[in-house]
Amino acid sequence: MTSHLKKVELHCHLEGAAPPALTEAQAQKYNTDISAYLRDGTYVWHDFASFLExxxxxxxxYKTDEDYALLTETYLQELAGIGTIYSELIVSPDHGDRIGLGADAYIAGICEGIRQAKAKSGIEARLIVTGERHFGPERVIAAAKYAAKADNPLITGFNLAGEERMGRVADYAQAFDIARDAGLGLTIHAGEVCGAFSVSDALDVVRPSRIGHGVRAIEDADLVRRLADLGTVLEVCPGSNIALNVFPDFASHPLRKFKETGVRVTISSDDPPFFHTSLKREYELAADAFGFSDKEINELTRTGIEAAFVDEKTRMALLALI
Ligand SMILES: Nc1ncnc2[nH]cnc12
Ligand SMILES: [Zn+2]
Structure with missing residues (x-):
């Protein structure tokens, strides 16, 4: 039982949080056949590449700023309903561009959803702009430039998501340089689909304060020590890792091992309905599958706040709630 615990989420892709029923309603609204990708209330995919597709x-x-406001508010209110006090949403201006909405209206809709949710429940949220690796380095640089110039107080971080097997981290270094120079917090998907080398590359090239997943660092003991020494925070998404078969089961998942070896870890849901999970379930798993006590779970939550891409006043206010 973790319903009494306050919760924090640092790693959730906004479109990846879309409830199937809402996506179904959107498809009907726009008379779009998505039956190859959403059937009987379930998103249809069978491996990492088909998941991304x-x-x-x-x-x-999700085509308009209103659609994005609704999606954002719906997800944040779901989080608030289970005691979540802070959420970082990974958003991709490329998705706004791809539907012809444009990045500005895409972000404006999302920010409206954040405002509505905060007004109703008090939940605090920030945005991490991401580049999608499978759209290529030029699009990732464009996403970094967009985030750097946005001058939007809700955009506080930059990420690299998508097909980890495409290129090496060095191909995307320029994008992270742009984001770093703009003062954005840096995190990067690494060590999810690819092995420990991907996490080493991320540390060498990006020097991020956090890594999305990073769990396959467990394959290299020296790298685990390096993560612990650097204090790099891993945004661990156990349900996602099992759904994508990064590990065969929770018993072989390294979350507890990381914590015990001094690596700073947090828990998140990644793309909850795609992976048949939710932040509520991730917290339940922390207790039931990983055997963490309430005190240990609160440490994960506290680490999340310490590593959040927020101003210090907000961080202190959030810490006071734990
Ligand atoms: N788990 C994941 N890994 C990489 N890119 C993603 N985009 C959405 N979910 C992702
Ligand atoms: Zn992710």
């Missing part, structure tokens, strides 16, 4: 396709039924 499904994600990109179903995102296309």
């Amino acid at each position: 499904c994600y990109d396709k179903v995102s296309e039924v």
